Amino acid sequence: MLIYDTRYRSLTFQVIAALVLALSFWFLGNNLIQNLRAAGLNISYSFLGETSGYDINQVLIDYDSRSTHLRAAIVGILNTLLVAFFACITATIFGVIAGVLRLSNNWLVAKVMSVYVEIFRNIPVLIWIIIIFTIMTAVLPGPRAFRGDNATASMVLDLFAFTNRGIYIPSPHFESGLFDSAVQNWLLVIAFLVGSFFATRRVSAWATAKQEATGVRPSTFWINLAIWFVPVILLMLIMGLSWEVPALKGFNFAGGIKVGGPLIALWFALSIYTGAFIAENVRAGIQAISKGQTEAASALGLRPSRVMNLVVLPQALRVIIPPLISQYLNITKNSSLAIAVGYADITATLGGITLNQTGRAIECVLLLMLFYLTISLLISVVMNTYNNAVKLKER
Amino acid sequence: MSELAIEREIDRSKMQVSDEVAIQISGMNKWYGTFHVLRDIDLTVNRGERIVIAGPSGSGKSTLIRCLNALEEHQQGQIIVDGTELTSDLKNIDKIRSEVGMCFQHFNLFPHLTILENCTLAPIWVRKTPKKEAIERAMHFLEKVKIPDQANKYPGQLSGGQQQRVAIARSLCMKPRIMLFDEPTSALDPEMIKEVLDTMIELAEEGMTMLCVTHEMGFARQVANRVIFMDAGQIVEQNEPEEFFNNPKSERTKLFLSQILGH
Amino acid sequence: MSELAIEREIDRSKMQVSDEVAIQISGMNKWYGTFHVLRDIDLTVNRGERIVIAGPSGSGKSTLIRCLNALEEHQQGQIIVDGTELTSDLKNIDKIRSEVGMCFQHFNLFPHLTILENCTLAPIWVRKTPKKEAIERAMHFLEKVKIPDQANKYPGQLSGGQQQRVAIARSLCMKPRIMLFDEPTSALDPEMIKEVLDTMIELAEEGMTMLCVTHEMGFARQVANRVIFMDAGQIVEQNEPEEFFNNPKSERTKLFLSQILGH
Amino acid sequence: MSTELAFVRTEQIPPSPPPSSAIGPKKWIKDNLFSSIPNTILTIVTIWLIYTVLMVVVPWMANGVWNTSSLTECREVLQGKTGACFSVLSERWNQILYGFKYPVDSYWRPNTALILLAFAAAPVMFFDLPRKMLIFTAIYPFLAYWLIWGGTILGPLVALLGFVAGGFAFMRLSFKSFAAGFFGAIIAAFAVWIIGGGLIPETASENSLLAAVPSRDLGGFMLNLMLGVTCVSLSLPLGIALALGRQSNMPLIKGISVVFIEFVRGVPLITLLFVASVMLAYFFPPDSTVDLFLRVVIMITMFSAAYIAEVIRGGLAALPKGQYEAADSLGLDYPQAMRLIILPQALKISIPGIVNVAVGLFKDTTLVSVISMFDLVGMIRGPILASTEWNGVYWELLGFAAFLFFVVCYGISQYSQWLERRLATDHR
Amino acid sequence: ATAGTLDDVKARGKLNCGVTTGVVGFSAPNAEGVWEGFDVDVCRAVAAAVLGDSTAVEFVPTTPKTRFTALSAGEIDMLSRVTTWTLSRDADLKFTFVGVNYYDGQGFMVPQELGVSSAKELDGATVCIQTGTTTELNLADFFRSNNISYEPVPIETVAEAQQQYIAGSCDVFTTDASQLASTRATFENPSDHVILGDIISKEPLGPTVRHGDDEWADVVRWSYNALVAAEELGVTSANIGTLAESGSDNPEINRLLGKEGSMGEMLGLDADWAVRIISAVGNYGESFERNLGSQSAIGLARGLNALWTEGGLQYSPPVR
Ligand SMILES: Nc1ncnc2c1ncn2[C@@H]1O[C@H](COP(=O)(O)OP(=O)(O)OP(=O)(O)O)[C@@H](O)[C@H]1O
Ligand SMILES: Nc1ncnc2c1ncn2[C@@H]1O[C@H](COP(=O)(O)OP(=O)(O)OP(=O)(O)O)[C@@H](O)[C@H]1O
Ligand SMILES: NC(=O)CC[C@H](N)C(=O)O
Ligand SMILES: [Mg+2]
Ligand SMILES: [Mg+2]
Numbered sequence A: 001m002l003i004y005d006t007r008y009r010s011l012t013f014q015v016i017a018a019l020v021l022a023l024s025f026w027f028l029g030n031n032l033i034q035n036l037r038a039a040g041l042n043i044s045y046s047f048l049g050e051t052s053g054y055d056i057n058q059v060l061i062d063y064d065s066r067s068t069h070l071r072a073a074i075v076g077i078l079n080t081l082l083v084a085f086f087a088c089i090t091a092t093i094f095g096v097i098a099g100v101l102r103l104s105n106n107w108l109v110a111k112v113m114s115v116y117v118e119i120f121r122n123i124p125v126l127i128w129i130i131i132i133f134t135i136m137t138a139v140l141p142g143p144r145a146f147r148g149d150n151a152t153a154s155m156v157l158d159l160f161a162f163t164n165r166g167i168y169i170p171s172p173h174f175e176s177g178l179f180d181s182a183v184q185n186w187l188l189v190i191a192f193l194v195g196s197f198f199a200t201r202r203v204s205a206w207a208t209a210k211q212e213a214t215g216v217r218p219s220t221f222w223i224n225l226a227i228w229f230v231p232v233i234l235l236m237l238i239m240g241l242s243w244e245v246p247a248l249k250g251f252n253f254a255g256g257i258k259v260g261g262p263l264i265a266l267w268f269a270l271s272i273y274t275g276a277f278i279a280e281n282v283r284a285g286i287q288a289i290s291k292g293q294t295e296a297a298s299a300l301g302l303r304p305s306r307v308m309n310l311v312v313l314p315q316a317l318r319v320i321i322p323p324l325i326s327q328y329l330n331i332t333k334n335s336s337l338a339i340a341v342g343y344a345d346i347t348a349t350l351g352g353i354t355l356n357q358t359g360r361a362i363e364c365v366l367l368l369m370l371f372y373l374t375i376s377l378l379i380s381v382v383m384n385t386y387n388n389a390v391k392l393k394e395r
Numbered sequence B, C: 001m002s003e004l005a006i007e008r009e010i011d012r013s014k015m016q017v018s019d020e021v022a023i024q025i026s027g028m029n030k031w032y033g034t035f036h037v038l039r040d041i042d043l044t045v046n047r048g049e050r051i052v053i054a055g056p057s058g059s060g061k062s063t064l065i066r067c068l069n070a071l072e073e074h075q076q077g078q079i080i081v082d083g084t085e086l087t088s089d090l091k092n093i094d095k096i097r098s099e100v101g102m103c104f105q106h107f108n109l110f111p112h113l114t115i116l117e118n119c120t121l122a123p124i125w126v127r128k129t130p131k132k133e134a135i136e137r138a139m140h141f142l143e144k145v146k147i148p149d150q151a152n153k154y155p156g157q158l159s160g161g162q163q164q165r166v167a168i169a170r171s172l173c174m175k176p177r178i179m180l181f182d183e184p185t186s187a188l189d190p191e192m193i194k195e196v197l198d199t200m201i202e203l204a205e206e207g208m209t210m211l212c213v214t215h216e217m218g219f220a221r222q223v224a225n226r227v228i229f230m231d232a233g234q235i236v237e238q239n240e241p242e243e244f245f246n247n248p249k250s251e252r253t254k255l256f257l258s259q260i261l262g263h
Numbered sequence D: 001m002s003t004e005l006a007f008v009r010t011e012q013i014p015p016s017p018p019p020s021s022a023i024g025p026k027k028w029i030k031d032n033l034f035s036s037i038p039n040t041i042l043t044i045v046t047i048w049l050i051y052t053v054l055m056v057v058v059p060w061m062a063n064g065v066w067n068t069s070s071l072t073e074c075r076e077v078l079q080g081k082t083g084a085c086f087s088v089l090s091e092r093w094n095q096i097l098y099g100f101k102y103p104v105d106s107y108w109r110p111n112t113a114l115i116l117l118a119f120a121a122a123p124v125m126f127f128d129l130p131r132k133m134l135i136f137t138a139i140y141p142f143l144a145y146w147l148i149w150g151g152t153i154l155g156p157l158v159a160l161l162g163f164v165a166g167g168f169a170f171m172r173l174s175f176k177s178f179a180a181g182f183f184g185a186i187i188a189a190f191a192v193w194i195i196g197g198g199l200i201p202e203t204a205s206e207n208s209l210l211a212a213v214p215s216r217d218l219g220g221f222m223l224n225l226m227l228g229v230t231c232v233s234l235s236l237p238l239g240i241a242l243a244l245g246r247q248s249n250m251p252l253i254k255g256i257s258v259v260f261i262e263f264v265r266g267v268p269l270i271t272l273l274f275v276a277s278v279m280l281a282y283f284f285p286p287d288s289t290v291d292l293f294l295r296v297v298i299m300i301t302m303f304s305a306a307y308i309a310e311v312i313r314g315g316l317a318a319l320p321k322g323q324y325e326a327a328d329s330l331g332l333d334y335p336q337a338m339r340l341i342i343l344p345q346a347l348k349i350s351i352p353g354i355v356n357v358a359v360g361l362f363k364d365t366t367l368v369s370v371i372s373m374f375d376l377v378g379m380i381r382g383p384i385l386a387s388t389e390w391n392g393v394y395w396e397l398l399g400f401a402a403f404l405f406f407v408v409c410y411g412i413s414q415y416s417q418w419l420e421r422r423l424a425t426d427h428r
Numbered sequence E: 001a002t003a004g005t006l007d008d009v010k011a012r013g014k015l016n017c018g019v020t021t022g023v024v025g026f027s028a029p030n031a032e033g034v035w036e037g038f039d040v041d042v043c044r045a046v047a048a049a050v051l052g053d054s055t056a057v058e059f060v061p062t063t064p065k066t067r068f069t070a071l072s073a074g075e076i077d078m079l080s081r082v083t084t085w086t087l088s089r090d091a092d093l094k095f096t097f098v099g100v101n102y103y104d105g106q107g108f109m110v111p112q113e114l115g116v117s118s119a120k121e122l123d124g125a126t127v128c129i130q131t132g133t134t135t136e137l138n139l140a141d142f143f144r145s146n147n148i149s150y151e152p153v154p155i156e157t158v159a160e161a162q163q164q165y166i167a168g169s170c171d172v173f174t175t176d177a178s179q180l181a182s183t184r185a186t187f188e189n190p191s192d193h194v195i196l197g198d199i200i201s202k203e204p205l206g207p208t209v210r211h212g213d214d215e216w217a218d219v220v221r222w223s224y225n226a227l228v229a230a231e232e233l234g235v236t237s238a239n240i241g242t243l244a245e246s247g248s249d250n251p252e253i254n255r256l257l258g259k260e261g262s263m264g265e266m267l268g269l270d271a272d273w274a275v276r277i278i279s280a281v282g283n284y285g286e287s288f289e290r291n292l293g294s295q296s297a298i299g300l301a302r303g304l305n306a307l308w309t310e311g312g313l314q315y316s317p318p319v320r
Helices: A006-039 A069-102 A107-121 A125-139 A182-214 A221-238 A261-288 A291-299 A304-340 A346-358 A361-390 B061-068 B090-099 B115-125 B131-144 B160-172 B190-205 B217-223 B241-246 B251-262 C061-068 C090-099 C115-125 C131-144 C160-172 C190-205 C217-223 C241-246 C251-262 D024-033 D037-062 D071-078 D087-091 D093-098 D108-125 D131-149 D154-173 D178-199 D220-247 D251-266 D269-283 D292-318 D321-329 D334-371 D376-386 D395-426 E005-012 E038-051 E067-072 E087-091 E134-145 E158-167 E177-185 E214-233 E240-246 E251-256 E263-267 E273-281 E284-291
Strands: A161-163 A166-169 A171-174 A241-244 A247-249 A252-254 A257-260 B021-032 B035-046 B050-054 B076-081 B100-103 B178-182 B209-213 B226-231 B234-239 C021-032 C035-046 C050-054 C076-081 C100-103 C178-182 C209-213 C226-231 C234-239 E015-020 E057-062 E095-097 E102-104 E106-111 E125-130 E150-155 E172-176 E193-195 E203-205 E208-210
Touching: A006 C090, A006 D251, A006 D269, A069 A107, A069 A261, A069 A304, A069 A346, A107 A261, A107 D024, A107 D037, A107 D395, A125 A261, A125 A304, A125 D334, A125 D376, A125 D395, A125 E158, A166 A261, A171 A182, A182 A221, A182 B131, A257 A261, A261 A304, A291 A304, A291 B100, A304 A346, A304 A361, A304 B115, A304 D269, A304 D334, A346 A361, A346 D269, A346 E134, A346 E150, A361 D251, A361 D269, B021 B061, B021 B209, B035 B061, B035 B209, B035 B234, B050 B061, B050 B217, B061 B076, B061 B178, B061 B209, B090 B100, B100 B160, B115 B131, B115 B160, B131 B160, B160 B178, B160 B190, B190 B209, B190 B217, B217 B241, B226 B241, B226 B251, B234 B241, B234 B251, C021 C061, C021 C209, C035 C061, C035 C209, C035 C234, C050 C061, C050 C217, C061 C076, C061 C178, C061 C209, C090 C100, C100 C160, C100 D321, C115 C131, C115 C160, C115 D334, C131 C160, C160 C178, C160 C190, C190 C209, C190 C217, C217 C241, C226 C241, C226 C251, C234 C241, C234 C251, D024 D037, D071 D087, D087 D093, D087 D395, D093 D220, D093 D376, D093 D395, D108 D131, D108 D220, D131 D154, D154 D178, D178 D334, D220 D251, D220 D292, D220 D334, D220 D376, D251 D292, D269 D292, D269 D334, D269 E067, D292 D334, D321 D334, D334 D376, D334 D395, D376 D395, D376 E158, E005 E015, E005 E038, E005 E214, E015 E038, E015 E067, E038 E057, E038 E214, E038 E273, E038 E284, E057 E067, E067 E095, E067 E208, E087 E095, E102 E177, E106 E134, E106 E177, E125 E134, E125 E158, E134 E150, E134 E172, E150 E158, E158 E172, E158 E177, E172 E177, E177 E193, E208 E214, E214 E251, E214 E263, E214 E273, E214 E284, E240 E273, E263 E273
Parallel strands: B050 B209, B050 B226, B100 B178, B178 B209, C050 C209, C050 C226, C100 C178, C178 C209, E015 E057, E125 E150, E125 E172
Antiparallel strands: A161 A166, A166 A257, A171 A241, A247 A252, B021 B035, B021 B076, B226 B234, C021 C035, C021 C076, C226 C234, E095 E208, E102 E203, E106 E172, E106 E193
């Protein structure tokens, strides 16, 4: 018998597996075809080119109800990436602070941080999103409360308005920009910042060279500070920077930048929830570095801050970063809960309104999965590259 | 117990002990919580002295030498290292740590840095040595411990014996005036023990002040000026190695020696 | 190298070698990927023979004996174990594995099972022995390796030497006609080596066919009929133990023996 | 080298108590709260923070009103004071726990099922308990199904009998070969199911002991618990199979497992739930309706199986290769080696990881509210907050939901930590 | 679950009927958890006709988003939930609207204090809408054609919309005017909110079944028509007993109540089908009054939904 021969055994099993697989695919596919035929439906992606007919409240690119469903999907993708990006940043900040403080030798702070971690880790993120959204909508005042002589709410510093529809902050404008379009002016500012970045790199290279030559590392803090701020501020002044302060006009605040309630709820909830997990990773990463390493470094006479920077962190990061990256993936996936608060991410546009208005359930869900799969593949490529790059050399 | 080190012929005449005091401990007491680990320790070590500390497990040997460079703090008594008193003053601690090198049982090399970087790290950041000079000095000491060719490898790629020798070189790069060893060979395979002991003997020959917690009695016989026997947090006996081994005075020491030399 | 085993007086007359062939390897070649580990191995082992395989690290000793019970497959040549040819036929492989016992350097006991369960597992599931009988047989062999009282402990609670003896008993419970040992004592402390070698000598006395990769030259001298020396995947030299040790023919063997007996 | 070095201590120094600076609460406070200036500031800020939070929460909780029948009434009772309207909890208690459609006179059924769950889970969670208790664990799913869904007992009974027959056939045949046992078991089980299913009279569920409850009527926290327990238990075997498949050296089987695992882990659970709610029905044969609960269970099970598979893969990888080789050299075949040697060890190592997946999964059961099932969150967001009486009580409801989840999840994660510690010492 | 829905339902002994997650007056569970409402009555009518038991209904709450998938996936046998009959739903989503049980149009509700009197004054307003509805699309059209801007707040259920609206996180709530009225009726102070006069669309709401099962569509269609016909003919739940017993002079009544002809058989039902419907839920007018009209908290006028004889649009094809 074939399965008794090691050479053919695995082949036999694989053929059986292939048959079972093919059979189940055939079964599912056949059901699908039959069901679709019975319902008079067919699979087609042409709806993507049709007019969407609905409006979206947060768009990063030009979009209105005459745009296509495809464009609505792209709006959604950008919104997903937007909230995921900001949530990754803030979650990392929360996580690192909480993780490090949890190891603090201040007992009270350490305990408070463990309470934070335990509370946030053990309650579903959906509940957090809803709670924060509820704070946004039910606790903050509506724009109406700012109106009239006996207004019950007022703007913070006359610059920021915290309303139940979102937070309005002043937006910068250039009066006498060097270019006509605002975008180009901003690109110039960004170009300056990029320039500053490279300049600080040069400064630290210079400091390192100096240290290598003389042994003393010159302090670069003030130089860097100047490099970061002076050119940009000068540029902005030249271009006539002015702030547009949000003001109540009609039903809503107008002017300034609006950060919508759903965005804030989602962003904040994802950050603070994932932050708790990241805190655990950070703590585990630091604890994974044996006490011997710290002792050896101290015994060599290194100061605590240097022990941290030169010995503990470089090693801890190798432990921390891989789980950190999977937390980023989790954030991206969890951002699909946007649907619970009406944030217009990809799940809400393509997987929500488009799906419902066109009835193209199968197509929309497939596209949706494709999008998330692509993201997760990209993230795992990044992770593998990183892991290979920092792997500790062993025998 | 490996007696390999004995094979090496050494020139005791080279090893000088001066009258200058390197370490002075008086009336030192330490507690872990309510547990009294070190009791009334009095010890004076002269410059150039090589002291071996022995004693049963848990007797406080490690704790004692870890107090000497402030890895542990003591609660009572005085420790003066190289003229500087160990207090909670951070400046003093820093000063003492840069004078005192330490080798751990598990080497504690930094696995993310090459051997060379391990050796230059502290000189560059603590002593503010220019990098070139630091590298030269590191190579010098790596040659001394006979592994200059491994300089660009990572600790994980070296054998245990080689790693311990790197650890010694790393300490030496700080030009310490005193070296502390905490069971430097007990995590090693027998062949590797010899490599490390050889390196330590060489150091001894150059007149380095050394405190060494070890059970390598061959090493003790060969290089120590003094053997200190600790039990239950106290120094129970101290003597020259020959006297100590051949003619132990206290009951506790006799028992310990009979166990340790017995098999 | 522990020569402890020599202290035991053994009765060589009991150890019989018959003419029957137990293992026949001819023209066997094996590659790992493109790396040629075993080259043209020809070897005939008679029933009751006790063969010691020696050679430098990486020479393919382990690979050779692992080929004998199909833990590794060979790519060329013929291996006939106990009259059954090792082919890719699973039935043959199963048959051979139940005839051939194997002891590993790291024992590989099953930590989640008691000693007794370790010993009865294979008889029950492979040989379909009734449980009661399997237990009786296991106890018999555990007595033989002198640890019947540990039967209900877990491997983690035993010392290394005891664990290795359990591993031997576990193999014996399958009533193998051939035993393979891959450096069975090299992970053990010196005292424990003796226990295990004693057990192996007893087995040898009973006429078990044995192939043993070991560097215990005392053991080789005492019980082996033949010593095989391997280098770079080839059998370089084989001879009776006395001849092999006192009068090695090839340069490679001489070099190896000088190293291994040198210290 | 002088002999004056020689020194012998003749009498022991008795241990003395440490100086007051080395112990006691004073030292503790100094070391742990005020060891440096930044630490002192941190401590003060933290104390102030805790104080502010408590000043808000404590009066709110303490003034809580428990027995009004609507928000307006509650506000009247409070008369402008801060205070919680916990009466929404007492008034809607049943809905929060059981959803709004589960028959009130049958609440004892899920309650009993929950209590019995403790007994069924105990032998799995605590290794010291007698193994005999596992028999009850095996019966439990069928019993619980019958208790919760009601209807004729014959259904679960036949299902159970099928498994028993399968197990029996397996034990009989697997002695010969695993494949025979495996397929024999499947055939035996199906035979029992088909014959048994045919024997159940059509009308059996009408005059049964327990009235049938359709799964659409399940809701509230009960639904979360049920989804959690069901999906985790179902995903275990699937996860094991996937983990083994991923370890396999057969490219096709490995490929299928890898693609499945990576696919499922790459998409959010929400999209899988969408699949369950809008797509899955198309993949079932025409004329068959599979109710939403079952479809959701299928998707969540797949989801958690992929995660569990990764955990178990870690456990398998942690086993030394020698264990596989030893099993091989004793002549055990693959199924035997897996069942007797590899899996018992790998699973034990993986338990803490599996528990973590279970906690995550349990939290994720709240997502079913997005596809309009009335789990705890769905109940709160839908019927309760929408009702005229309770429109506007957020904190009490959301806080209670958070509390329920916290209690369960924190409990489980404490258990998992206990287990981890125990396994660490256990692994001799 | 495509062909033979009628047989499926009979075999199952229960009708799966898709309703809203709670719109008082149309479909919402009362305090005892029993579903009530104008749309619910249609479900009950069908159940009464097919199964002879108006309580043999499994009500499946659906959101605007989930309703169509639930129907096309066969999870429900019919949808009776304020669903607008549109061409694309008919032709593209493949549903059959069996009639219009409520003629409606999209309206706006705003808080009184905003002082808005026309929808055209809503420039810049934040608007709560339910996603997956015609409302959403009409709204986009309306604002674009009037060249004014707005900010949509997409929401899934009326309940949520209500919360957001009350909390003031949207200025306007827009949906079918009848739903606005029903929502307003549940507010603490209904008079603080006005429903603007502007009706910006036609929303004929009606029960829906899948394409491709005409027998079932007929059953649902005529169960509904029976309600209207009964009102036209003056058959009420009060006189149905006597009429069913003794018959009537009007042959059409007799045909409807199974005294003459074999209408029931033609539908695959029995002769008493309509009798059961009327006894269970009354006629169209009774159901309207009970759930939406003056007897209810909502207090809607019949308006377009009056019988054609009274100037409305409700008109039953002849039972013949
Ligand atoms: N951080 C600590 N907290 C509390 N007790 C400690 C601590 N470190 C060590 N001890 C206790 O202090 C005693 C002395 O420990 P020490 O490590 O100095 O012994 P040792 O002589 O070096 O032993 P060994 O030969 O095993 O290394 C031991 O009883 C030990 O249990
Ligand atoms: N799985 C493998 N894949 C590739 N190469 C291997 C593998 N296993 C062993 N080798 C190589 O094959 C050679 C022979 O290995 P083997 O383990 O048989 O040596 P050995 O004689 O037993 O050495 P030792 O005394 O160290 O156990 C070595 O060079 C080893 O690196
Ligand atoms: N709001 C609703 O639930 C329905 C709105 C509208 N009548 C539609 O069918 O789309
Ligand atoms: Mg120690
Ligand atoms: Mg080997």
